Amino acid sequence: MVSRVLLNVEEYLAEVLALVTPLPDVERVALREASGRTLAEPVLARGDVPAFANSAMDGYAVRSADLVPGVTLHVAGEVLAGASEDPVFGGCACVKIMTGAPLPSCADAVVPVEQTTPVEGGVRIDAVVERGRHVRHAGEDLRAGDLALDAGVRLDAHALAAAAAAGVPTLACVRRPVVGVIATGDELIPPGQALGRGQIFESNGTLLAALLTRDGATPRTPDAVRDTPEDLTAALDALAPACDLIVVSGGVSVGDADVTRIVLEAGGARFRHVRMQPGKPQGWARWGAGGVPVVALPGNPLSAAISYETFVAPALDRLHDRPTPGWSVAVATVGWDSPPGRRQLIPVVLDVDTTGRQLARPAHRRGSASHMVTSLVLADGIAAVGEDVTTVAPGDLVAVRRLP
Numbered sequence: 001m002v003s004r005v006l007l008n009v010e011e012y013l014a015e016v017l018a019l020v021t022p023l024p025d026v027e028r029v030a031l032r033e034a035s036g037r038t039l040a041e042p043v044l045a046r047g048d049v050p051a052f053a054n055s056a057m058d059g060y061a062v063r064s065a066d067l068v069p070g071v072t073l074h075v076a077g078e079v080l081a082g083a084s085e086d087p088v089f090g091g092c093a094c095v096k097i098m099t100g101a102p103l104p105s106c107a108d109a110v111v112p113v114e115q116t117t118p119v120e121g122g123v124r125i126d127a128v129v130e131r132g133r134h135v136r137h138a139g140e141d142l143r144a145g146d147l148a149l150d151a152g153v154r155l156d157a158h159a160l161a162a163a164a165a166a167g168v169p170t171l172a173c174v175r176r177p178v179v180g181v182i183a184t185g186d187e188l189i190p191p192g193q194a195l196g197r198g199q200i201f202e203s204n205g206t207l208l209a210a211l212l213t214r215d216g217a218t219p220r221t222p223d224a225v226r227d228t229p230e231d232l233t234a235a236l237d238a239l240a241p242a243c244d245l246i247v248v249s250g251g252v253s254v255g256d257a258d259v260t261r262i263v264l265e266a267g268g269a270r271f272r273h274v275r276m277q278p279g280k281p282q283g284w285a286r287w288g289a290g291g292v293p294v295v296a297l298p299g300n301p302l303s304a305a306i307s308y309e310t311f312v313a314p315a316l317d318r319l320h321d322r323p324t325p326g327w328s329v330a331v332a333t334v335g336w337d338s339p340p341g342r343r344q345l346i347p348v349v350l351d352v353d354t355t356g357r358q359l360a361r362p363a364h365r366r367g368s369a370s371h372m373v374t375s376l377v378l379a380d381g382i383a384a385v386g387e388d389v390t391t392v393a394p395g396d397l398v399a400v401r402r403l404p
């Protein structure tokens with residue numbers, strides 16, 4: 001009789017997280033190479049942002065003191081975004097100005113083009129604006145030397161854009177973890193080849209490599225690994241010296257041919273049953289002289305994907321020394337069943353109703369079976385249903401996490 005230590009999600013996550021520690025190595029890289037990493041040093045604005053007072057509208061730069069309703073101003077020139085000149089104009093005059101163009105030093109407001117009418121001899125001001133109106137002032141976003149980004153933030157698109165806007169071309173980042181990916185299974189062949197009886201197209205390797213890249217790691221894949229203890233051992237030996245972590249998919253269950261379990265158990269691995277669905281069978285080990293952490297995920301494609309989000313992504317967050325995103329709450333819009341005694345982690349489509357409440361419904365019309373590789377294609381997130389809940393009814397609240 002095969003029996004395994006039974007853990008809940010948090011207990012098993014604690015075991016996985018104990019395998020890794022934050023990477024100490026910091027390197028300076030160009031903005032485009034920093035995506036998905038963690039910032040290691042604070043970023044200070046190199047200058048004021050905006051760097052100069054400029055127009056928020058296409059219209060006319062004016063002196064507000066000249067304005068009375070219906071006044072006609074002489075148009076003394078034009079300033080476009082990027083223009084370096086600083087046109088000077090006298091009383092009852094203005095210059096045409098475009099959004100982002102530097103405000104002439106003698107102007108103090110902008111009248112949007114919609115509030116003007118072209119007339120003989122200039123432009124008529126149909127609506128008076130007060131001093132400072134439609135002007136974006138120098139330094140109103142950041143002053144030179146202000147903190148633009150604090151150390152420890154995940155460098156997503158928004159953070160990278162803030163660094164660029166602050167005039168900073170390179171960032172000190174935590175090194176990208178190198179993560180080995182091994183997909184085991186004799187039935188697996190690369191997509192594009194002809195399937196023989198019993199064969200399927202390998203998809204977990206593609207999935208894991210893409211998720212690791214998304215999360216700021218560099219995936220490393222060995223050449224095809226046959227499903228033998230010798231081949232898997234050789235692949236682990238080859239990857240371990242260059243990797244901070246190795247993720248293996250498949251072969252973690254209790255079957256006779258579960259090679260991952262057989263090979264890793266010989267090296268003192270821990271195989272567990274986790275009270276979750278999908279993703280019940282899981283395992284971890286340390287490999288080689290350096291004790292490189294190995295996290296073994298179940299082979300079923302949805303199980304592998306959910307297990308990655310639940311255990312591997314937080315381990316990467318730890319390597320990167322950044323917080324793992326939290327959960328929020330959504331209202332279930334349809335009902336569904338959940339297995340007793342297991343936390344269901346189900347791919348969901350998220351939405352918002354007219355009152356601003358977050359809504360969730362299963363992404364797959366046939367439910368969430370762990371072999372259904374397409375369940376995640378339509379999903380925006382994952383909903384978690386408690387171990388003691390067997391039915392979710394429309395209107396129930398469920399915990400949800402949006403996928404990055």
Ligand SMILES: Nc1nc2c(c(=O)[nH]1)N[C@H]1C(S)=C(S)[C@@H](COP(=O)(O)OP(=O)(O)OC[C@H]3O[C@@H](n4cnc5c(N)ncnc54)[C@H](O)[C@@H]3O)O[C@H]1N2
Nearest residue numbers: 183185202203204205250251252253258280298299300303
């Ligand atoms: N007697 C029991 N059998 C099973 C149990 C159990 O508790 N007792 N658990 C089931 C659950 S739950 C899962 S999940 C699977 C996990 O099994 P393995 O990790 O050993 O995975 P495999 O047997 O290698 O594969 C499962 C399934 O997924 C397909 N697969 C595997 N790798 C890939 C890949 N890279 N790309 C695409 N598809 C893949 C494979 O063909 C199988 O269909 O065990 C149950 N059994």
Ligand code: MOO
Nearest residue numbers: 278279280303370
């Ligand atoms: O627990 Mo398995 O991961 O359902 O298919």
